[in-house]
Amino acid sequence: MKVLANICNEAIGLLVDDWIYAATIVAWILLMVLVTKAFRWDAVGGIFVLGSCLILIWFSFQKIRNIKN
Amino acid sequence: MHIDWTVVLASGLASFVEFVEAFTIVLAVIIVRGWKEAIIGSIAAVALLAILVIALGPSLTTLNTEAFKIIIGTLIMLFGLRWLRKAILRASGVIAKHDEEKAFEKEKALLESTGTRTASLEFGSVAVAFNGVLIEGVEVIFIVLAIGSARGQIVPASFGAAIAGLMVIVIGLIAKGPLTKIPENLLKFIVGILVSTFGTFWVGEGLQIHWFGGDFSTLLIAACYLVAAILTVFLIRATLAKRLISQGASN
Numbered sequence: 631m632k633v634l635a636n637i638c639n640e641a642i643g644l645l646v647d648d649w650i651y652a653a654t655i656v657a658w659i660l661l662m663v664l665v666t667k668a669f670r671w672d673a674v675g676g677i678f679v680l681g682s683c684l685i686l687i688w689f690s691f692q693k694i695r696n697i698k699n
Numbered sequence: 700m701h702i703d704w705t706v707v708l709a710s711g712l713a714s715f716v717e718f719v720e721a722f723t724i725v726l727a728v729i730i731v732r733g734w735k736e737a738i739i740g741s742i743a744a745v746a747l748l749a750i751l752v753i754a755l756g757p758s759l760t761t762l763n764t765e766a767f768k769i770i771i772g773t774l775i776m777l778f779g780l781r782w783l784r785k786a787i788l789r790a791s792g793v794i795a796k797h798d799e800e801k802a803f804e805k806e807k808a809l810l811e812s813t814g815t816r817t818a819s820l821e822f823g824s825v826a827v828a829f830n831g832v833l834i835e836g837v838e839v840i841f842i843v844l845a846i847g848s849a850r851g852q853i854v855p856a857s858f859g860a861a862i863a864g865l866m867v868i869v870i871g872l873i874a875k876g877p878l879t880k881i882p883e884n885l886l887k888f889i890v891g892i893l894v895s896t897f898g899t900f901w902v903g904e905g906l907q908i909h910w911f912g913g914d915f916s917t918l919l920i921a922a923c924y925l926v927a928a929i930l931t932v933f934l935i936r937a938t939l940a941k942r943l944i945s946q947g948a949s950n
Contacts, residue, residue, distance in 0.1 A: 651784070652777050659773050659902055666906045675908040679920050682899055683927035686780055690787045690931045693794075694938060 651689045658685060706852040711859030713842045716914055717835040718867035724775070724831030724897060726871055727890040731782070732824035740828025748836040764837065768905030771834045776898030778827050783891030787928050789884050791935035827894060834901060839864075892928065896921040 662678050665671075728737040788794045839860050847856030900917050903910055910916035 648781055651781070655777055655780060656773060659769070659776070662902070662906055663769065666908065672909065674906075675903055675910050675916070678903060678906075678908065679899060679923050682776070682780070682895070683923055686784060686787075686895075686924070686927055687931045687934075690784050690935065691938075693784075693788055694935055 651685075654685055654689070655682070658682065702855045703852050704855075706846055707855045707859035707862075709859070710843055710846045710856035711863040713846070714839045714860035715863040715867065717838045717842065718864045720897060720914075720917075721832050721835035722867045722871045723893055725828050726874075727893055728824045728828040728831075730886055731890050732821050736821055736824035737828045740825040740830075741832045743825075744829045744832035744836060747833060748840065751837075752840060764841070765905045765907060767837065768834065768901045770905075771830045772898050772901030772903075772905055774898075775827060775830050775834075775894060776902060778823050779891060779894030779896070779898045781823075782887065783895050783924065783928060786884065786888040786891045787931050787935070790888060791932045792939070793935060831897070888928065892921055892924045895924050899924075 658681055662674070662681075665677075666674055671677075725737050725741055728740065785794070843853065843856045843860050847853035896917050899920050900910070911919065
């Protein structure tokens, strides 16, 4: 039971703590699904990686926005 | 039974690449979290693969692997980018560096107070090991079926894949020793990059993106994440330093 409780705690932690971050990554992947269905660009791989890097940079910066000192 | 050694070799070589990718993920979990999560995740994935093989057999090849890769890749990307962001924030001094000894003492005290010997299990790490082994395991099964069934050599093809798997495990365990000498936070930074890289690569494969250089494009993806992460660390440090200076000037 304790192990199960820990697993649930971790899963909920991921969803609650970082849900905007997680939702943005999922939304970005879904957008890529649509883009690859509609177009056949050779550059789509590069766009996907670049976008993921920008999401990482943006959400890392979000953490310091609320730091006053 | 006649053994076609070219089948053994072809299956072994093709599977070797997949085993390396799976073992990199498992090794990352061992380094970041520990053996327990890595072993539980890996065994669960192998058990599920065994059930799939027994239940579906050769009809496994008709499965929609693209959707499967997108789902598993997304999960791995979620955990990888979360770990990488934490590593960036640690490296830039925004959050405290993880103190393993302190964490161990806390865990020990908790176990002693509850009177149980069951250590806490991190869901995220188990899931990463599980997904890594599952996605690559399915690919190995496909390789064995594709190479083996064409010439009626399923057993030799499986033998080649098994040898490749054993080789990767032995090489990986030898490499683990030197890896543990790298400072913990640097190691977690590298692991964050690796897990994010494989997640991105697998999602791309699921989307049928033609990666430049095939499997070697993982090196390029990792380089992109590395540059982005280092750049972010420098920018955050510079921003925080600027803030301190402006606060000092106003006081």
